[in-house]
Structure formats: structure tokens, C-alpha cells
Amino acid sequence: MSRRDLLTMIGATAGSAALYQAMTTLGHAQESTYQGPVKLDGDPKGAKVLVLGAGLAGMVAALELRAAGYTVEVLEYREKAGGRCWTLRGGDSYTELGGFKQDVKFSEGNYLNPGPWRIPHHHHAVLDYCKRLGVTLEPFIQKNHNAYLHSTAAFDGKPQRFRDIAADYRGQTSELLAKAANQGKLDEMxxxxxxEMLLESLRLYGALDKDFAYVKSEHTSDFRGYQKWPGGGAGAAPIPSEPIDASQILQSRLWQWLDDAETIDHQQTIFQPVGGMDMIAQAFEREVKDLIRYNAKVTSIQQDDSGVTVTYEDTGGQGGPQEATADWCICTIPFSILGQIENNLSGEMKGIIDSMYYAGSAKFGLEFNRRFWEEDERIYGGISYTDLPISLISYPSTGYFSSGKAVLLGGYSWGAYAYQFNALPPEERIKRAVEYGAMIHPQYKEEFSNGVSVVWHRVPWVLGCYGIWKDKEADYEKATKFDGRILMAGEHISYLPAWQEGALLSGLDAISRLHDRVING
Incomplete structure (x- = not known):
């Protein structure tokens, strides 16, 4: 059997988790390439590096370069560091393109992460820097069997518990496979x-009876829940629940969300910083704040054989154009912005920059007067999925059982839905998010307090969510190379697009290669 055939069989029968582990064993996939703290040995003899952008890639570059003896200056467009590692809290305000300003009215302690919102267990660089910089992490609940799967075209639009669909789909497909095996349909395979081992495993995995049937029983109810749950005292005997018809589940297409938590980036354990994702940005910022010039809008990047000169405007009101010079430059400005800045980069690099487009997405932070998802529906963390334009609802993975107001991620939309939300003013976006959410949780309309939304194509400092390559095979390695005295870094210069791990690994790789050039010529 070829490796390809073996991997195909593993993926089809055992799922993506087993497939990824098999690929890793066979050398086809690896976890994060992070190998621990970067080592920049040798004296740079006072060489100066200009870092453009104080996102995670820029700040990790600044942190490690200074530690290695470089003179470092960072230019940051915003009034604070972090880039897309960003959290909105009560008292914040945010103005998007078009002049739409939103004042965040969340209660103390509540927040929305418009950008990254979770950290996979195998993103070793992020986790290591959190530990080194004192960022406290807590579990992020990705998969909750008590959350909902919802389709407007199935079950009369009524949301179904994740566990019901998951248990019945698993049991019914196991029954079909067992029947095929017993009928000799798999004898050649x-x-x-x-x-015999396959049948034994299917009976266990699918909760099948002695005849390999998935039927109403206490056994199946142990997975999908009971019609009447076990209790204590008189009349406490449980009543098993009736499985949903297999055809109804197939036609509902609710199964399309069952594997979302099985991909390697979404398997438990997943983490989040206590208090908001920008706790990571704040931790980096504490270390390099004295190196950062804020409100610095870069307008020109020029280089020659002796160094790099960057012209920028101080948008904080400190006068006209100013210049910063250095021997070298690490540029973490997203290509969506860099393509609009005057520069004398090579024609090849300019072509790559101009060819990259940025994905659009929309997020909604909705604050409610009480945690009705916990009090009424016993949903503690996790995600409900829907075919509505909001795509999903994510319940907070912190503050369980607390009283008072709480914030849901009331939607996370991509593709065509994100473009539709782009075209709406913030108040209309929030209104629709509440209307859609009420189709899953009727309590929405009575309990809603306030909300904020971020559509990433309207975010001024990035104009999109993450970079997408037009021809990655042809252009990626070219984009990582020195262009004169300039190196690119950021999530877009990684094979982990949109992830903070990709930004950190890219920044560390860039400074390692820059240091090698400085020391060895």
C-alpha cells in the first residue's frame, strides 16, 4: 500500500486528528517549527534596525534584536501596539473607514476580540512567549455537545443539540458500515x-446493539441524552430518547459542522489569555514601549546601498513629515497597506505585494443583561453553528455562573456574508446580528443590551483579515528574501496565515536571517 493510499484510508475512517498524527509520523506534516528562544550570537556592533509595525511580528523582532545588541526603532501607525491582536472593552472607541465611530459600552470585565480569539495547543511560540512574559492563559472551549447546530431549512428552523446530531450521525454511519462488512461488501479491502476487529470497534464506537443496529436504548441515550433523565428517589428511572431519522440528518446538512473541532488547529486544549487577547500585545508592549514611535503613518520607504530611510507623518499632531533612518529594515506592514506606500523596492517584490489580496470577515460582540445561555439552556462555552449570515455564536469561556451582563461573540462571518455586512453601517449590522441570533436563542430580543461590530475590510491599518497568496508556490520564497536591506515579516509571510503563531515565527525567522547577514556579511 502506498503512503497516499494509507493516509487516505486513515483520514476516511479515523478522522482528521488521526490523519494529522499519521502525516507527522511519515514526515508530511509538522507542528510549529518553534524551537525555543532565538539565539543571535555575535556582536552587531551598533547596527540599527528600523521595524515597521508594532504588531506581534514587529514587537518580537524589536524585543529580540535589542537583546542581541542592536539599536532598534519601531514605527507604528496606531496609538497603541498589537495590530490585529486587539481587544475592545467598555470605554473604548473605534472609527472604521467611512468615518463610522463606535463607542463600546460593555460593562467592566466584558470584551470582544475582533481579531485572534484562541490559541491552539501546538502553537509553541505563542505559548512560550506568554509564559516568558507573564500572560495568564485559561482554556477556550471550542466544542460543546450541549450547544446547537442550526439550519433554516431543517427541523422547521429549530436548533438541534450538537450531541443529538453527532451521536445519531456516528451511530447510523457505523451501522451502515457494519452492514456492509457483514454482507461481504468489504471482503476485498x-x-x-x-x-472482526472492525465490527467490534463499530459496535463500541457507534453504540450499536448486538445485531449492529443503532436503536433507541439506554446505551444510545448515554451519548445523545435522555427523553427523561436519570434521577433519584421514586419514579427516577430514565426514559431513553428516540434517535433522529438518518435521512433527516443527512438532508439537514447539520453534519457539515461536526468536524470543526477535529482539525489540528481546533482540537482541545485551546487557550485564551485571561482578560482578552490583547494581554499578549500588552505584555510585548511593556518590554519594547520605549522603542515605539506611535501615530507614525509611513508614507515612503527608500533604500540604497548604505541604509534605509522611512518618511512618516505624525498623526498625533506633532507637525509635518519626519524621517527615520537605519542600516536595515524589518517591514511587517500588511501588503494591503504596503502596496499604497511609495517605495523603491524591486519590481519583483512590488509585483508580489500587489498580487496579494486580503480576506474579509465580520465579528459581532453582543452584550446581554444576563447569561441566558447558561441559565436557560445549560450551555457553558463552546460554539453553536448556523447557516444564517452570522455563521456561528461563541459563548464566553470564562465567568461561568456569574450574574450581571455578559458578551457573546454573536457572529463570525466570512466570504459573501462578510461583504454584505461591510456595506452596512455598524448599527444596522448589530440589528441584523440580533435578529439572526434570535432565531436560535429567542431570549436575544428581550435580553440584548448593546453591541459592537468589526468588519475587517474597513479596519484602516490592515484593510482585511489576513493575506491570501495569488500564487504561493511561485512567490512565497521570493517574498521572504532580502530586498536590498529590507526583509518582510508578518502572518502573511508564513504558512500559518491569520494565526499569531505565523506572525511570531515569521518575525523570528526574519531577524535570524538579518543577524546572519550582519555578522557574516
Missing amino acids: VSEEDK
């Missing part, structure tokens, strides 16, 4: 010995 598996040996007689393997067939």
Missing part, C-alpha cells in the same frame, strides 16, 4: 481477522 479487509482480511477476515480485520473484519
Whole structure:
């Protein structure tokens, strides 16, 4: 059997988690390439590096370069550091393109992460820097069997518990496979010995009875829940629940969301910083704040054989154009912005920059007067999925059982839906998010307090969510190379687009190669 055939079989029968582990064993996939703190040995002899952008890629570059003996200056467009590692809290205000300003009215302690909102267990660089910089993490709940799956075209638009669909789909497909095996349909694919083991595993995995049938029973109810749950005292005997018809589940298409938590980036354990994702940005900023010039809008990047000169405007009101010079430059400005800045980069690099487009997405932070998802529906963290334009609802993975107001991620939309939300003013976006959410949680309309939304194509400092390559195979390696005295870094210069891990790894790789050039010529 070829490796390809083996991997195909593993993926089809055991799922994506087993497939990824098999690929890793066979050398086809790896976890994060982070190997621990970067080592920049040798004296740079006072060389100066200009870092453009104080996102995570820029700040990790500044942090490690200074530690290695470089003179470092960082230019940041915004009034604070972090880039897309960004959190909105009560008292904040945010103005998007078009002049739409939103004043965040969340209660103390509540927040929305418009950008990254979770950290996978195998993103070693992020986790290591959180530990080194004192960022406290807590579990992020990705998969909750008590959350909902919802389609407007199935079950009369009524949301179904995740566990019901998951248990019944698993049981019914296991029954079909068992029937095929017993009818000899798999004899050419598996040996007689393997067939017996397969049947035994299907009986256990699918909660099948002795005849390999998935039927109403206490056994199946242990997975999908009971019609009447076990209790204590008189009349406490449980009543098993009736499985949903297999055809109804298939036609509902609710199964399309069952594997979302099985991909390697979404498997538990996943983490989040206590208090908001920008706790990571704040931790980096504490270390390099004295190096950062804020409100610096870069207008020109020029280089020659001796160094790099960057012209910028001080948008904080400190006068006209100013210049910063250095021997070298690490540029973490998103290509969506860099393509609009005057520069004398090579024609090849300019072509790559201009060819990259940025994905659009929309997020909604909705504050409610009480945690009705916990009090009424016993949903503690996790995600409900829907075919509505909001795509999902994510419940807070912190503050369980607390009283008072709380914030849901009331939608996270991509593609065509994100473009539709782009065209609406913030108040209309929030109104629609509440209307859609009420189709899953009727309590929305009575309990809603206030909300804020971010559509990433309207975010001034990035104009999109993350970079998408037109021809990654042809252009990626070219974009990582020195262009004169300038190196690119950021999530877009990684194979982990949109993830903070990609930004950190890209920044660390850039400074390692820059240091090698400085030391060895």
C-alpha cells in the first residue's frame, strides 16, 4: 500500500486528528517549527534596525534584536501596539473607514476580540512567549455537545443539540458500515481477522446493539441524552430518547459542522489569555514601549546601498513629515497597506505585494443583561453553528455562573456574508446580528443590551483579515528574501496565515536571517 493510499484510508475512517498524527509520523506534516528562544550570537556592533509595525511580528523582532545588541526603532501607525491582536472593552472607541465611530459600552470585565480569539495547543511560540512574559492563559472551549447546530431549512428552523446530531450521525454511519462488512461488501479491502476487529470497534464506537443496529436504548441515550433523565428517589428511572431519522440528518446538512473541532488547529486544549487577547500585545508592549514611535503613518520607504530611510507623518499632531533612518529594515506592514506606500523596492517584490489580496470577515460582540445561555439552556462555552449570515455564536469561556451582563461573540462571518455586512453601517449590522441570533436563542430580543461590530475590510491599518497568496508556490520564497536591506515579516509571510503563531515565527525567522547577514556579511 502506498503512503497516499494509507493516509487516505486513515483520514476516511479515523478522522482528521488521526490523519494529522499519521502525516507527522511519515514526515508530511509538522507542528510549529518553534524551537525555543532565538539565539543571535555575535556582536552587531551598533547596527540599527528600523521595524515597521508594532504588531506581534514587529514587537518580537524589536524585543529580540535589542537583546542581541542592536539599536532598534519601531514605527507604528496606531496609538497603541498589537495590530490585529486587539481587544475592545467598555470605554473604548473605534472609527472604521467611512468615518463610522463606535463607542463600546460593555460593562467592566466584558470584551470582544475582533481579531485572534484562541490559541491552539501546538502553537509553541505563542505559548512560550506568554509564559516568558507573564500572560495568564485559561482554556477556550471550542466544542460543546450541549450547544446547537442550526439550519433554516431543517427541523422547521429549530436548533438541534450538537450531541443529538453527532451521536445519531456516528451511530447510523457505523451501522451502515457494519452492514456492509457483514454482507461481504468489504471482503476485498479487509482480511477476515480485520473484519472482526472492525465490527467490534463499530459496535463500541457507534453504540450499536448486538445485531449492529443503532436503536433507541439506554446505551444510545448515554451519548445523545435522555427523553427523561436519570434521577433519584421514586419514579427516577430514565426514559431513553428516540434517535433522529438518518435521512433527516443527512438532508439537514447539520453534519457539515461536526468536524470543526477535529482539525489540528481546533482540537482541545485551546487557550485564551485571561482578560482578552490583547494581554499578549500588552505584555510585548511593556518590554519594547520605549522603542515605539506611535501615530507614525509611513508614507515612503527608500533604500540604497548604505541604509534605509522611512518618511512618516505624525498623526498625533506633532507637525509635518519626519524621517527615520537605519542600516536595515524589518517591514511587517500588511501588503494591503504596503502596496499604497511609495517605495523603491524591486519590481519583483512590488509585483508580489500587489498580487496579494486580503480576506474579509465580520465579528459581532453582543452584550446581554444576563447569561441566558447558561441559565436557560445549560450551555457553558463552546460554539453553536448556523447557516444564517452570522455563521456561528461563541459563548464566553470564562465567568461561568456569574450574574450581571455578559458578551457573546454573536457572529463570525466570512466570504459573501462578510461583504454584505461591510456595506452596512455598524448599527444596522448589530440589528441584523440580533435578529439572526434570535432565531436560535429567542431570549436575544428581550435580553440584548448593546453591541459592537468589526468588519475587517474597513479596519484602516490592515484593510482585511489576513493575506491570501495569488500564487504561493511561485512567490512565497521570493517574498521572504532580502530586498536590498529590507526583509518582510508578518502572518502573511508564513504558512500559518491569520494565526499569531505565523506572525511570531515569521518575525523570528526574519531577524535570524538579518543577524546572519550582519555578522557574516
